Amino acid sequence: MTVFRTVSLKVVRLLAVLLVVSALCFLSLNLLPGDPAQIILGEAGSPEAVAALRLELGLDQPLVERFFSWLGGALHGDLGQSYASGQAVSDIIAQRAPITIELIVISQLIALAAAIPTAIAAAARRGSAVDRGLSLGVFSVLSTPNFVVGFILIWIFAVKLGLYPANGYIPVSAGFGQHLGSMLLPSLSLAAAPFALYQRVLRADLVETYGQEFMQVARAKGVSPVRMAVRHAIRPSLLGLTTQVGVTVGVLIGSDVIVESLFGLPGLGAELAHAVSGRDYVEVQGLVLVVATAFVLVNALVDIVYGVIDPRLRARSASREAAPQRVAS
Numbered sequence: 001m002t003v004f005r006t007v008s009l010k011v012v013r014l015l016a017v018l019l020v021v022s023a024l025c026f027l028s029l030n031l032l033p034g035d036p037a038q039i040i041l042g043e044a045g046s047p048e049a050v051a052a053l054r055l056e057l058g059l060d061q062p063l064v065e066r067f068f069s070w071l072g073g074a075l076h077g078d079l080g081q082s083y084a085s086g087q088a089v090s091d092i093i094a095q096r097a098p099i100t101i102e103l104i105v106i107s108q109l110i111a112l113a114a115a116i117p118t119a120i121a122a123a124a125r126r127g128s129a130v131d132r133g134l135s136l137g138v139f140s141v142l143s144t145p146n147f148v149v150g151f152i153l154i155w156i157f158a159v160k161l162g163l164y165p166a167n168g169y170i171p172v173s174a175g176f177g178q179h180l181g182s183m184l185l186p187s188l189s190l191a192a193a194p195f196a197l198y199q200r201v202l203r204a205d206l207v208e209t210y211g212q213e214f215m216q217v218a219r220a221k222g223v224s225p226v227r228m229a230v231r232h233a234i235r236p237s238l239l240g241l242t243t244q245v246g247v248t249v250g251v252l253i254g255s256d257v258i259v260e261s262l263f264g265l266p267g268l269g270a271e272l273a274h275a276v277s278g279r280d281y282v283e284v285q286g287l288v289l290v291v292a293t294a295f296v297l298v299n300a301l302v303d304i305v306y307g308v309i310d311p312r313l314r315a316r317s318a319s320r321e322a323a324p325q326r327v328a329s
Contacts, residue, residue, distance in 0.1 A: 014300050021296055022074065025289045026067050053083075057282065070285075079286030084278050089286035092271060097290075099169065100267035103260070104252050106183055107190035108245065114191075115198035120229045122199075123206035134199070142196035150189035150262045157185060167264035186263040190256055194248050201244045205237035212236075246302030250295035
């Protein structure tokens with residue numbers, strides 16, 4: 001019963017957060033100065049055309065009524081139609097989202113694959129030349145913008161070596177190898193900053209874990225460094241990394257516009273930039289809602305992963321939820 005109550009409360013909180021996010025997404029565009037219809041049509045728009053567009057967008061209705069009408073449509077998958085292309089916003093998102101998701105997944109796998117072993121090596125040899133060298137390299141990567149990393153990768157692997165295309169998206173239907181080649185350089189570019197963040201966060205947590213008594217006991221028993229890292233040190237040190245991954249993935253869903261534009265990938269980030277520049281009010285509203293909702297859901301998933309990594313957190317959370325009930329009884 002306690003577990004069911006805890007899960008129910010988390011679901012209610014998640015729905016409440018999503019409702020607030022939806023309201024903020026709607027209000028952030030509807031309360032901006034100026035007439036959205038006039039902004040879309042520009043100064044050349046006649047009063048008749050502006051009035052017709054206001055009627056088409058429902059801007060003649062009260063704000064609260066417009067919000068619930070828009071929210072009801074969003075709950076049924078109807079985010080309106082793009083004014084520029086006439087295409088349903090939900091269809092645009094369905095076409096673009098898989099590219100962005102694939103880019104983020106590949107980049108995060110690359111970042112984690114590089115961050116975890118380097119963090120272990122640095123923490124296990126804290127203060128050594130290895131640790132200092134890795135720290136220097138990580139801070140260099142962290143201070144380099146991802147578009148600069150992208151230009152360097154293009155210059156080396158596309159211009160000089162000719163191994164991968166400089167830009168453009170190749171679908172899987174054209175060949176998996178070519179498709180992966182078109183995704184590799186942008187994924188590496190997007191992975192650079194997260195790798196540096198993950199390495200620093202995990203190294204700091206590992207250093208703290210290596211100082212714990214149970215690690216000293218394992219060392220005294222002659223446990224090998226590799227076994228100590230894999231079997232004893234990693235799991236207790238993953239909470240900070242998990243938090244950072246959740247925040248980073250949530251942010252990247254809507255902020256990878258520079259990488260997507262640089263490499264010519266038709267993802268959500270590039271589409272959002274295109275909609276903003278084209279003053280496509282309806283599409284911007286739908287894209288912002290999807291990006292914000294994805295951020296909330298990713299962080300909710302991180303909360304679930306916490307309990308998997310450390311069951312003590314799950315038990316502690318359940319006891320906190322049960323405490324008010326015990327007091328009331």
